Amino acid sequence: MLSRPRRNRVNNSLRSLIKENELTINDLIAPLFIVDGKDELIPVDSMPGQFRYSIDLLVEKVKTLSSLGIKCVSLFPALDDSLKDPNGSESLNPDGLFQRAIKEVKNACPEMLVMTDVALDPYSSDGHDGIVNPDTGEILNDQTLDVLANMAINQANAGADIIGPSDMMDGRVAFIRKALDESNHRNVGIMSYTAKYCSAFYGPFRDALDSAPKSGDKKTYQMDFANTREAIRETKLDEAEGADILMVKPGLPYLDVVKTMRENTTLPIAVYNVSGEYAMVKAADEKGWVDGEAVMMEMLTSFKRAGADMILTYFSEEAARLLQK
Ligand code: PBG
Numbered sequence: 001m002l003s004r005p006r007r008n009r010v011n012n013s014l015r016s017l018i019k020e021n022e023l024t025i026n027d028l029i030a031p032l033f034i035v036d037g038k039d040e041l042i043p044v045d046s047m048p049g050q051f052r053y054s055i056d057l058l059v060e061k062v063k064t065l066s067s068l069g070i071k072c073v074s075l076f077p078a079l080d081d082s083l084k085d086p087n088g089s090e091s092l093n094p095d096g097l098f099q100r101a102i103k104e105v106k107n108a109c110p111e112m113l114v115m116t117d118v119a120l121d122p123y124s125s126d127g128h129d130g131i132v133n134p135d136t137g138e139i140l141n142d143q144t145l146d147v148l149a150n151m152a153i154n155q156a157n158a159g160a161d162i163i164g165p166s167d168m169m170d171g172r173v174a175f176i177r178k179a180l181d182e183s184n185h186r187n188v189g190i191m192s193y194t195a196k197y198c199s200a201f202y203g204p205f206r207d208a209l210d211s212a213p214k215s216g217d218k219k220t221y222q223m224d225f226a227n228t229r230e231a232i233r234e235t236k237l238d239e240a241e242g243a244d245i246l247m248v249k250p251g252l253p254y255l256d257v258v259k260t261m262r263e264n265t266t267l268p269i270a271v272y273n274v275s276g277e278y279a280m281v282k283a284a285d286e287k288g289w290v291d292g293e294a295v296m297m298e299m300l301t302s303f304k305r306a307g308a309d310m311i312l313t314y315f316s317e318e319a320a321r322l323l324q325k
Contacts, residue, residue, distance in 0.1 A: 023319065025070060027304065027308075027309070027310050028072075029074055029310055030317060032073050032075055033208050034052065034055065040057065041057055046203065047208065059104055059105060065320070066111065066112050069324070070317070071111075072112070072162070075101055079122055081125075086126060086132065088123035098158075102155060103159055105159075116155040119148075121211045127214045128216075137216055153180065161188065163176060167221070168193065174241035177190060177241065177243075191247055192241075193272075194243065194248070195247070195254070196249045197225045198219050201276030201277055204279045208275070235264050244267070245309075248270070248308070249271070249274060251272055251274065255303070262306070270310045273299065273313035281299070281315075296318065300313065
């Protein structure tokens with residue numbers, strides 16, 4: 001036989017030499033949920049191993065992640081219903097839970113990059129990412145942009161390093177970039193949720209934040225999961241609008257989108273391995289149906305193979321511990 005591909009697989013050393021893609025701790029961004037209070041550690045039932053942390057415990061968690069070599073966390077606030085209104089006003093409170101969390105994390109752990117989420121849903125009594133017209137149910141694009149820009153400024157004032165618009169309003173990246181520049185935050189970056197699909201995989205996240213839409217769905221702003229050309233269109237727009245990093249979300253069912261975007265931009269690409277993907281692995285592992293740890297590493301490596309530079313994943317700590325060994 002002239003060609004024997006198995007010859008390159010005969011032992012571990014050879015397999016290491018020919019390895020094309022490798023997951024490292026530098027690739028990992030850890031999403032974390034925050035609640036008000038002290039000494040609170042509230043499990044997210046649909047995401048075993050994930051919690052809503054009060055700020056004191058959040059800071060401890062961030063220190064642990066930092067000691068493992070993780071460079072970036074992405075924070076999400078779980079707010080009491082009493083703080084929610086149709087305009088998401090609490091997002092602009094400079095002393096709100098989210099802003100306090102950013103400040104304390106940056107104080108305790110200045111080297112940890114803090115990424116934020118910019119969208120109305122955790123603050124909105126309607127559970128939508130934008131302002132809802134009460135008469136028609138329409139999600140109002142241009143009226144929402146002002147709130148988003150102010151939210152981003154507020155987060156940057158608190159010390160955020162990377163702003164993550166996840167709302168999918170048209171024109172928001174340029175709008176936020178301008179607002180950041182004009183408020184002296186030229187070095188605060190934007191990781192845009194560029195190709196964010198309208199996905200059933202966000203279910204457990206909405207449990208964690210109690211942020212599911214009260215009526216309707218997100219189909220008029222998040223993308224149809226049948227489409228890829230649309231992702232290229234969003235890529236070109238976000239690039240032109242000044243985004244620093246582009247994201248694809250969810251991850252696993254969208255590896256083709258990661259690859260297509262990789263071929264259509266020179267910007268770094270992030271992928272969000274979302275709550276439902278995490279929950280499925282944990283559930284099957286608990287049942288003994290798959291080896292959760294092995295599936296996790298296979299899944300995370302597949303993002304690298306598809307062309308992602310970084311991965312937002314609830315597996316960050318677990319994977320980092322494994323990679324450290
Ligand atoms: C909010 C937001 C969502 C997620 C991140 N930011 C939910 C949504 O759009 O409904 C989902 C993350 C996950 O499922 O892990 N704009």
